[in-house]
Amino acid sequence: MLQRKIILIWVVWVCITGKIMAQQPTADSTDLMAQLENESASQKTINYTTATFKTTRLVNGHTVENVGKGVLDVKIAHRFGTLNKGGYELFGLDNATMRMGLDYGITNNLMVGVGRSTFQKTFDAFLKMKLLRQSTGIRNMPVTVTYVGTAALMTLKWGDTSRKNYFSSRLSYTHQLIIGRKFSESTSLQIMPTFIHRNLAELASDPNDLLAIGIGGRQKLTKRVSLNVEYYYQIPGYKIDGTSNALSVGFDIETGGHVFQLHFTNSTGMTEKNFVSETSGKWEKGDILFGFNISRVFTIGKN
Secondary structure (H helix, E strand, O other): OHHHHHHHHHHHHHHHHHHHHHHHHHHHHHHHHHHHHHHHHHHOOEEEOOOOOOOOEOOOOEOOOOOOOOEEEEEEEEEEEEHHHOHHHHHHOOOEEEEEEEEEEOOOOEEEEEEEEOHHHEEEEEEEEEEEOOEEEOOOEOOEEEEEEEEEEEOOOOOOOOOOOOHHHHEEEEEEEEEEEEOOOOEEEEEEEEEEEEOOOOOOOOOOEEEEEEEEEEEEOOOOEEEEEEEEEEOOOOOOOOOOOEEEEEEEEEEOOEEEEEEEEOOOOOOHHHHHHOOOOOHHHOOOEEEEEEEEEEEOOOO
């Protein structure tokens, strides 16, 4: 009787496990086929990377991002005085420079912008074109590449009125190639080779053509907050004597339709000519300015 019970239990066990094993390959096969079909479909389309950075500006400089077609981006940037001014000037809060700008998307890959800074009473205009976009699928592109061309007009009164001053001497031009990559949902990096031409050099020993290489990154901390770092290294022999490399550290805070940027920087100017090639502040001496950028977008054309 005991042997019969053991045999009966064994037969039932074999039947149950056999049924389970028979069903398992079918489920695995179905999942595998679905996965292969999804991979095949993704390889036949272009999957573009989005939101490499939160806005079109990292701190002072541009990112690889553009505003969309028909989108107007209103930007207000503020820089207070240096922290080493002490309590008498409320650690720089008694002094401020600002830039107001309007950026507009002509297409999804082409945007233009204009602005005016109180620093050196500078007007600036730029054109920004996305040349390549990071993507996977049928087109595998590891990076996004953007070109930015800027013209700046300094309108301060001439310091030396005894000499003949030309309008063209007020102009400077910047050409920048931005190469960026989004490594994950939290981490993005970009490099920014930059060329600046000044029609007028203040000193005969200073070059008219300046070269720098920037590097910047974004590390997402929470769903709406990220840490940003931006640094521009000036190439020896192509820099103004006595200037410093611009270093900026800040945070992006997204609040609905606004992106609020808080940061610390050693640069007072907010156009490429100013912050890349004319920064004089030194972090180690406390020449650090607290500032913020506000960005508000409006859709005024067809998306």
